[in-house]
Amino acid sequence: DVKVTQSSRYLVKRTGEKVFLECVQDMDHENMFWYRQDPGLGLRLIYFSYDVKMKEKGDIPEGYSVSREKKERFSLILESASTNQTSMYLCASSLSGFGNQPQHFGDGTRLSIL
C-alpha cells in the first residue's frame, strides 16, 4: 500500500514565522500535491509538482512556496505565517497522468497560527 507521511499531525506557530510542512511518499510517485481544507470550502489546491525540482501553482498559491529536491519529498513553506493560514493541510501523491490516477493522501497537519 502507498504510504504518504506528513511530519506533524498538529502544529502551532506564531504570525510572521517561517513554517515548513514536510511530506514523504514511499511509492515512487511522480506527482505530489499540497491542499488546504477549510470548513465549507472543501479542498483547495495550493501547489503541485510533477517531477523533481518542478512545481506548478494551484488555485491558492499566495503566501506559500514549495520545494521538491527529491522525488519522495515535497515541502510546503509558509514564508511569513498569518492567522488566515490556520487550516488543515493535506499532502497527496499519484502516479503520472494527473487526474487519470487516484491520489493517495497523508493524514494531514492541523496548523494553527497565533
Added chain:
Amino acid sequence: SQQGEEDPQALSIQEGENATMNCSYKTSINNLQWYRQNSGRGLVHLILIRSNEREKHSGRLRVTLDTSKKSSSLLITASRAADTASYFCATVDTGFQKLVFGTGTRLLVSP
C-alpha cells in the same frame, strides 16, 4: 473553483440502510472520483469512473455517472457504523487535468 457539489450536505441513517449521495458538476470531465474522509484523517480513494462508463461497483459501493446531466451518485448498501465519514466527489476536466473537489457529504450511520 469547486467543480463538484454534493447533495445532501449531511445524511443520517441507521445501520443496515442504504445511503445515497449525489454529485453535480459543471464542465466536461475526463473522469470522476469518490473519496472518503474519516474525522481528522486524510482522504481515501474509493472509486474512479471514466467519462465513457455509466456504472461501477466495488464491494458495497455502487457509482453511477450521467454525463448528459453532469451528475454522479454514490450508493453504499447495507451501511455500517464504520461507514460514518465525509464523502467527496472530485472531477478532472478535459482541459486542466487537475482534481477539483466538492465540499462533501457528511454521513452518520447509527448502530
